[in-house]
Amino acid sequence: MIESTPKPTEMAKPSHEIAATNEINETETKEKDTYGFEGAKHELIERYQPQFLAKGGEHIVYEIPRYPNVVIKADMAMTRQIINWNVRHDLPIDTLSEVLNRGVQEYLSAEQKRYAQLKKYFGHEHVPAQRKFVVKVPITEKILTALYEGDPPPVQGHEVQAIVTMQKRAEEVKDPQRLTLVTGYAEEDPALNPEQYQKMTEHLVFGKNPEQKIEKDALLGLQNNKHLKKLLQTAEKDQNLAETLKEIITKCIAYSEATGETLDLAGKDNLVLAPEQGKWNYKLIDALYPGQATTAEKTKIALLNIGLGQTISGTEQNILLNTFNYIRAVNGLAEHFGLEKRINIVPEAMEKDSAGNTDWLSVVGRP
Numbered sequence: 001m002i003e004s005t006p007k008p009t010e011m012a013k014p015s016h017e018i019a020a021t022n023e024i025n026e027t028e029t030k031e032k033d034t035y036g037f038e039g040a041k042h043e044l045i046e047r048y049q050p051q052f053l054a055k056g057g058e059h060i061v062y063e064i065p066r067y068p069n070v071v072i073k074a075d076m077a078m079t080r081q082i083i084n085w086n087v088r089h090d091l092p093i094d095t096l097s098e099v100l101n102r103g104v105q106e107y108l109s110a111e112q113k114r115y116a117q118l119k120k121y122f123g124h125e126h127v128p129a130q131r132k133f134v135v136k137v138p139i140t141e142k143i144l145t146a147l148y149e150g151d152p153p154p155v156q157g158h159e160v161q162a163i164v165t166m167q168k169r170a171e172e173v174k175d176p177q178r179l180t181l182v183t184g185y186a187e188e189d190p191a192l193n194p195e196q197y198q199k200m201t202e203h204l205v206f207g208k209n210p211e212q213k214i215e216k217d218a219l220l221g222l223q224n225n226k227h228l229k230k231l232l233q234t235a236e237k238d239q240n241l242a243e244t245l246k247e248i249i250t251k252c253i254a255y256s257e258a259t260g261e262t263l264d265l266a267g268k269d270n271l272v273l274a275p276e277q278g279k280w281n282y283k284l285i286d287a288l289y290p291g292q293a294t295t296a297e298k299t300k301i302a303l304l305n306i307g308l309g310q311t312i313s314g315t316e317q318n319i320l321l322n323t324f325n326y327i328r329a330v331n332g333l334a335e336h337f338g339l340e341k342r343i344n345i346v347p348e349a350m351e352k353d354s355a356g357n358t359d360w361l362s363v364v365g366r367p
Helices: 026-035 043-048 076-088 098-122 141-147 194-204 216-223 226-237 239-259 295-307 314-336 352-357 360-364
Strands: 051-055 059-064 067-075 130-138 159-168 271-276 279-284
Touching: 026 141, 043 130, 067 076, 076 098, 076 141, 076 159, 098 130, 098 159, 098 239, 194 216, 194 314, 194 360, 216 226, 216 314, 226 239, 239 271, 239 279, 239 314, 295 314, 314 360
Parallel strands: none
Antiparallel strands: 051 059, 059 067, 067 159, 130 159, 271 279
């Protein structure tokens, strides 16, 4: 009913969300005209006066002046799918038929279970409280266009059934001393060394040559992310931060192995660390891939298809792109900090040595 897999181009995008911040930069200020409700007449707008805060890879984020402790996130991909479903069935976009509602409720139930798993493995204190629901909301022509990423919307309207998340505001992202764990995308580096990429992917993702240790500079050089570099440089001088990172990486590995999911750490501020009473605390503000449950399991299927000589789809290609970057970073950090466990996504039917027979940079491509 409701597709849970984003378009390939959507999956490859980092999530540059700022879930709760007062630091609206110049670009975001210009976007206010695009994602705000200026001039729109609607009861909800008049009552709550939502103010555009930020736009990420999957959400448009608003703050409500009357409720400063929460932010509202509009799910672009799922809202677009609701619109498309209504269009296909010749219904107004603000319609929530019985059939559509069943699909939406199944999706919301699955999302609630994923959120519960996140809290289970990382702790309630590290995951901001939130509630996700479907609600009819006002929409402007500019916001509707934004939902379709500049393509002409299939229909116009003043209201739409939307998937919305109400989340407790994470004050950590306003801390000027905050750090963030970002895996980034190695493939985006124009100076990427294909041989180094192949070697480190074989080692960190497929477990080849486990006796060899990847140096920190090599890991940072491949992932090539300024936030990751700053994080590790600071941890070298701060033992408490180093221990906190060990805790996070240990939990990432346990979570991914137990749930079959990877986390969305591609963008800034999805996982934030900030000093609190002399120690480092952390929050997973937006660490779940949207509708991307069992990413690791889907990776295994894609790898098996490659092993059988089959051509994988664009969606599978982007699953590998995201999974490889996540696992390279997490397993690389585990190795750097001397942790024993690793994320293992290699199918049992696929020999680790066979990883060297595949050009992985060609498989995932460059975004």
